[in-house]
Amino acid sequence: MPEKVLIYSRFPKAMVLRIGQRYDLMDAAGKPPNEMFAADQLAGVRAMITAGGTPLGADAMDSMPALQAIVCYGTGYDGIDLAAAASRKIAVANSPAANASSVSDIAMMLMLAVTRRLLPADDYVRSGNWSAAKPSPLMKSQPGNAGRRIGVYGMGEIGRRIAARAAAFEMDVAYYSRSKHDVPYRYLPSLEALVQWCSVLMIAVRAGADTQHAIDAGMLRKLGPDGYIVNISRGSVIDQQALVAALADKTIAGAGLDVYEKEPHPPDALTAFPNVVLTPHIGGHTVESHTAMQDCVMANLDAFFAGKRLPYPVTLMA
Structure with missing residues (x-):
């Protein structure tokens, strides 16, 4: 008999299909497990799969007294x-x-879409304004990216890859993280120093109490009217109300966002700005990424049920 595993977060069926071929999945479909399953069913659950951003507290853990392993589908575990x-x-x-x-x-x-004004350019063609030779202030020449200062906030695996890609675009790269790393990029001693130095701030830091609203109104003022911000981490890192205000009064030049304080993100003031590019949290949404994440999930579950050490453990920071 395959081992039972609870699916705690809401996942498209395609994302857990491979896992379901190995385990007997109890899918809570994103609802509280005690609303979907009887207490005696939950009593036997030893392992569960969750999305790292989904809130998972003590009460939920206590509803599964035999629970011994929480496996995140993805890198995050902030929930x-x-x-x-x-x-x-x-x-x-x-x-x-x-x-x-x-x-x-x-x-x-x-970054490329917002600094090179891809969306206004696309609209300029589709609207017929280009063929009609109608002038557009949004189509005036912008600074190029060669030599642009890219500040990477967080130098984990994603931060390192962003830095490498930016360097390939002939950009000047610096970073700030909790510790200095052995990487070929300039290390700045504080987030404030990084924001003041860069013209594009890339958010690649883990979400947590120490990064909650780390980018606030004051930081946005330091970024300045020629500065851009790109966030592919967690929406909680940026004070979204402060960001809207900074865009409205031109405190900063623009933003590119894949994550938001509340998801899914509804149309609001943020979606009205032509100098903002928005995507629906699809950073990791590729075939290869999902295969790799599923491989990690199954490796963790296989090790757990075999009584072995989990290959990808999360540990509490000191």
């Missing part, structure tokens, strides 16, 4: 109460670097 898991001796694992290449590709796509 999980790690202290609660640790106190209950529940192991937490993720899929590190599985989607790093595709997420860094999206970061560069957003």
Whole structure:
């Protein structure tokens, strides 16, 4: 008999199809498990799969008294109460670097699209204004990217790939993270120093209490009227209301966003700006990334049920 595994977050069926060929999946479809399954069914659950951003606290863990492993589909784990898991001796694992290449590709796509004004250019052609030779202030010449200062906030696997891609575009790259890394890029001693230095700020840091609204109104003012911000990390890192205000009063030049404080993101003031490029959290949404994330999930589950050490554990930071 295949082992039972609870699916805690809401996932498209295609994303868990391979996993379901190996395990007996109990799909809660993103609803509280105790609303979908009887207490005696949950009592036997030893392992679960979740999306890292989905809130998962002590109460949910307590509804599954036999729970011993929480496996994240993806690199993030910010929604999980790690202290609660640790106190209950529940192991937490993720899929590190599985989607790093595709997420860094999206970061560069957003950066290029917003700095080279792709959306206004596309509209200029589609509207007929180009063929009619109608002037557009949005189509005036913009600074190119060779020599542009790219600041990468966070130098994990995604940050490293963003930096490498930016360097290939002949950009000047610097970074800030909690510690200095052995990478060929300039390290700046604080986030404030990085924001003041760069003309494009790339957010590639993990979400957490220490990064909540790290980019606030003050930081946006430091970025300045020629500065752009790109976020492929978590929406919580940017104070979204402050970002809207900064765009409205031209405190910054523009933004490229794949993540938001609330997802899915509804049309609002943010969606009205022509100097903002928006994508629906698709950074890791490629065939290769999903295959790699599924491989990590199954490797973690296989090790757990075999009584072995999880290959991709998440540990509490000191």
